[in-house]
Amino acid sequence: xxxxxxxxxxxxxxxxxxxxxxxAVFGLGTLSASAATEMPPFPDVTGDxxxxxxxxxxxxxxxxxxQSSAQYRGLEYFKKIVEQRSDGHIQVQMFHSAQLGDDxxxxxxxxxxxxxxxxxxxxxxxxxxxxxxxxxxxxxxPKPEVADQVLDGPIGQRMLEEASxxxxxxxxxxxxGYRQLTNSKRAVTKPADLEGLxxxxxxxxxxxxxxxxxxxxxxxxxxxxxxxxLEQHVVDGQENPWITIxxxxxxxxxxxATETNHVYTPFITLVSERFWNRLPENYQQLLRDAAKKxxxxxxxxxxxxxxxxxxxxxxxxxxxxxxxxxxxxxFQDKLEPVYADWRDKIGGDLIDSIRDAAANxx
Ligand code: TK8
Numbered sequence: 001x002x003x004x005x006x007x008x009x010x011x012x013x014x015x016x017x018x019x020x021x022x023x024a025v026f027g028l029g030t031l032s033a034s035a036a037t038e039m040p041p042f043p044d045v046t047g048d049x050x051x052x053x054x055x056x057x058x059x060x061x062x063x064x065x066x067q068s069s070a071q072y073r074g075l076e077y078f079k080k081i082v083e084q085r086s087d088g089h090i091q092v093q094m095f096h097s098a099q100l101g102d103d104x105x106x107x108x109x110x111x112x113x114x115x116x117x118x119x120x121x122x123x124x125x126x127x128x129x130x131x132x133x134x135x136x137x138x139x140x141x142p143k144p145e146v147a148d149q150v151l152d153g154p155i156g157q158r159m160l161e162e163a164s165x166x167x168x169x170x171x172x173x174x175x176x177g178y179r180q181l182t183n184s185k186r187a188v189t190k191p192a193d194l195e196g197l198x199x200x201x202x203x204x205x206x207x208x209x210x211x212x213x214x215x216x217x218x219x220x221x222x223x224x225x226x227x228x229x230l231e232q233h234v235v236d237g238q239e240n241p242w243i244t245i246x247x248x249x250x251x252x253x254x255x256x257a258t259e260t261n262h263v264y265t266p267f268i269t270l271v272s273e274r275f276w277n278r279l280p281e282n283y284q285q286l287l288r289d290a291a292k293k294x295x296x297x298x299x300x301x302x303x304x305x306x307x308x309x310x311x312x313x314x315x316x317x318x319x320x321x322x323x324x325x326x327x328x329x330x331f332q333d334k335l336e337p338v339y340a341d342w343r344d345k346i347g348g349d350l351i352d353s354i355r356d357a358a359a360n361x362x
Contacts (some may be wrong), residue, residue: 017143039070040304042077043106043297047289049087053280058091059116062100062109064223070305071119071267072096074174074298076092078313081290090165090283102224104203111179113274122177123204129163130249136206138335140354141264144303146361147175150354151266160268174298176265177306182245182254183237187321189258191215191334200226200238209263209338212284214331241265242309245303251318258321259310260331269295 061078065071077090094302101109103120107128110118122132130222134140143146150156163170181188183197194216202206203220211218219235229235230253236252239262245251269291274283314320323331343351 006339022309038308039073039301040151040297042080043293045081045084047085050085050282050286051282052089054089056089056091057086057283057322058093058277060093060095060277061117061119062076062098062106062115063119064098064106064121065115065244066247068122069096070302071174071176072300073301074294075119077297078290078294081293082286085099085286085290087108087295090286099222102322104222104223104321106269107168110270110272113167113272116272116275117270118175120270121202121265122266123202125331126204126206128166129159129280131159131162131346131350133206133268133342134354136204136210136263137346137351138210138262138338139332139341140358142358143361144175144178144264144299147264147266148299148356149361150357153357155350155353155357156190163270164273169275170268170274171271171288172295173301174267174269174295175244177241177302179239179263179265180242180257181237181239181260181262182250182318184233184256185236185256186256187256187258187319188304188329188331189207189321189323198235199238200229200235206342208261208271210335213241213335213338217276223326226250235257239263241302242306242313246309246313251313251316254318256319256321257313259323261328262331262335267298296322 039247041264050183058083061075063069063071063075075094079094082090082092098106100106100115103118103124106115106118107120107125109115122129122135124134126133134163143151156173160170160172181199183199185197186193188194188197191214194211194214196218199216199218200221201211201218203222208218208220221229221235226235227248229242230238230250237254239260240248240250245254245257251257271287277288310320339351
């Protein structure tokens, strides 16, 4: 097919046809669906220049998502803050799309001292830090503000301290966000629709348990291998936030999506302890401040764009199922045994204190 639009070569046929049909129905220009999504502007960098020790430092910060993710946008803001407030004495080199390794490889690289910073999902890290498993419990956070309250409060602070070991220094939280199901086979409105579907999960035992309990056929895999696995039908589906589905172009290989919101995944900002120990204290504090500001801004970007991106996915031809509260309840009830199974392993007290915080935030 020959077209004149500059981006058309990267459009698979289905998507091109869908956007032409949308244009025909709604009278929009064919490029409207691919118009760049507006990200909220960077806040100004505030605060004085921080005095170091006269030495220059360079840090590589590697993330798993692409340049059009909220995660990358947050990283750009982090770079601005750190470079400006260190008066150029700390240089931040940004790497995206797992260029220097996926979540687990990046964490190992931090431990080895060959990479300075990364920001993985907490889920693949539960083998190192079992307490992170609490975030994998289904439907734990009823709304994002509850996640903020937990992560920015004493529980989150304690977890950062506990994760500051094994060659790592944990300095902040940002968000991956609420996860949504996509697949290439059929619309999913109830657990029974999942029967026989091969669903990629993160490398995390609770996620495996969730999808098994719902009746699917889950298989753990690194995020870096996921697009190809979907494209080649090694797996039928996956689950990630809307912004990740779009920024990773999963909609090009997945026709169906269901807004399940089944798990809220945090990102944790990590620094290599070897690098950290070389920094003067003032610069350590600067990194902490910048990580906090990055987290606040990145959450804002992620939340602002979530609904907008869901609509873009629809207009690009994805069939998106938005569940009624009753339909969500069917998923929740079905997953109740997952709580029972993991309660003792994760710690009932931790789960209860998070559920209390959730109840108070309502
Ligand atoms: C990106 C990952 C990813 C996560 C996953 O590095 O693996 O599905 O949701 O976004 O952390």
